[in-house]
Amino acid sequence: MVEKYIIGIDGGSQSSKVVIFDLNGNEVSRGQERLQPMSTPDHGVVEHPGDDLWDSLCKASQKAMGSFPGNEEDIIGIGLCTIRFNRCLLKMDGTLASPAISWMDDRVSKPYEHKNDDVAYVTTSSGYITHRFTNEFKDTNANYMGMWPIDTDTWQWSDSDEVFDYYNIPQDMLFTIQDPGTILGNVTDKAAKETGIPANIPVIATANDKAVEALGSGIISSHSALVSLGTYIAGMILGQENTKNSKSFWTNFASIPGEYLYESNGIRRGMWTVSWFTDLYGEELTVTARKHGMSPEEFLNEEAAKSVPPGSDGLMTVLDWLPPADKPFKKGMMIGLDSRHTRAHMYQSILEGIAMTMKTNMDSMLDEVDQNIKEMVISGGGSNSDLMMQILSNVFGLPTKRNVTNGSASLGAAINVAVALNVYSTYEEATKHMVKVKDMFHPEEDKHAFYTRMNNEVYQHISAYTDGILRKSYSFFNS
Incomplete structure (x- = not known):
């Protein structure tokens, strides 16, 4: 054949x-x-x-x-x-x-x-x-x-x-x-x-692109969620209704005709922030990583995994590198620095900030639609990091998949073709044949408990205290 x-x-x-x-x-x-x-x-x-x-x-x-x-x-x-x-x-x-x-x-x-x-x-x-x-x-x-x-x-x-x-x-x-x-x-x-x-x-x-990425990730069940680690980081679940006037998510077209994708609030310039951070260290980091046969991101992942505990010894990163149009005063920040902190702490704190921000955003969406999820799929370039995958699993407390094709928009586009040209009769059949799981990460219960307390009691409240001073400083630097 x-x-x-x-x-x-x-x-x-x-x-x-x-x-x-x-x-x-x-x-x-x-x-x-x-x-x-x-x-x-x-x-x-x-x-x-x-x-x-x-x-x-x-x-x-x-x-x-x-x-x-x-x-x-x-x-x-x-x-x-x-x-x-x-x-x-x-x-x-x-x-x-x-x-x-x-x-x-x-x-x-x-x-x-x-x-x-x-x-x-x-x-x-x-x-x-x-x-x-x-x-x-x-x-x-x-x-x-x-x-x-x-x-x-x-x-x-x-x-x-x-x-x-x-x-x-x-x-x-x-x-x-x-x-x-x-x-x-x-x-x-x-x-x-x-x-x-x-x-x-x-x-x-x-x-x-986000809807096609969800299809290519195999998100065709209401019990699965996708977190897409791209320039814009988004969390998504499937929905059957064109929900309007929602508070914590917005309704997007799905890549399957007649269906919808519910998308939580996200992070603008999400994984871009990781690239920004690695670029700050420039040639020194690149040369050091090359000596170990790694990319700068791979080297930082290994460095952080070996030496940085959950919570990054109190260093927390707020990911407002590109503020929303209605709150232009917001800025990205790292808060809690002291003499213990190294570039590995800074790097991990960015990853933890991404995970905790998306946990808060996804929880708000799931509460509003009264829906529970049993597993997550992580896609995009950020999913190549074992450290990022384990942090997400620990923060969410859920089994977390990384597929063979983790830049899944290209695969989702191919699935649309396969159904359009009758290679497969349904999207369920097409995803069963074409989407393959590469790795599964499971939550470590002690770390999940730690991140839950840290997020609920500290991290998600930072902006309530810092927005006031950022609003006052905005006029000094954005006249």
Whole structure:
């Protein structure tokens, strides 16, 4: 029997990843290309320079195809997943009228303002990349959260003139939208030449990046939760209802048509904070780690695991490196420093801060929906750390899985393709065959008890005491 293959694309915040899977979810080849640093020409403006979303994807695709050991004619489809909350303004021919607007840009949290007469279409990053691949003006409906005139009950454009007036996007400037698991178009000869991916392969609609990541993590049961350790850290569970006006979570489209994903409050610039910290130590840390045959992150993980107790000897990190728009005075901080503390303490305190913040956020969501979870799946680059995995298991008090494919958006995109093209008849069947567990971490009860007290009695109350002084200092440094 001839082996068939699926391409899963994950256009992330820091890099573009293209992974080729067999039909059992095994990775066959991959390519990855880092995005350029964001362009910030003005306060609140955050853009992807040039045509970086497409250019990086082309390079990643060429790498994946260059190392692909199979026959190109046996690739049956592409699942396309990209960053959510981006906004792309296109000319009539589908090219960019201006650089793609990042989810960190203030403009994406406001209705569209038509300031450039060259703009003929307003779409998402997935809409733009779909057009580059297929020359179609089509997009998945499940990547339209935020400032879009979409009816979240029907998954279609609103039929209310008032809604369109509020968002200020005429319907003729919007793409045709389709459900996840449907065919958006086929790879054109031009896109094939630029990416190295064969022409005429169908491009399949997926969803927003977090929903696709949840699918690729195997989250299809209400008893499982996902914590995604990315630039933005989020906690997610499946939901059947389009819950509105919730207090501790928001309702997102799932990657399975008609279903929803409940997403807790998260951490902006979450794992970015880890990268920021390792960069602070620069060449010294890099050289030391290299001598031990490790990356800087691997070296810090080992150093902390050997020498730092739970609670980091009283050092606590508050992860407000990118404050919310309604509380711009908030700042990241490390509190409790004394002479015992080393870089390993600082590093572990960041990981503990991530875990305790997400425990508080997830508990609030679960209490509101009256739901319990029995296990967690951890995805994203941060899940490569055994230390991070064990801290999360200890803080939550739950068995915690790390899958073989831990950057699971690419696999989730491939699962959408497998169901769309009838490789598997249901999403349950597809995830059973394609999602594989690599490691399981179990909570250490004494450490779970310690973290529970530390979080409930100390950590989650820090901001109540520090917000006042941060609010007063804000005017000194942000005039």
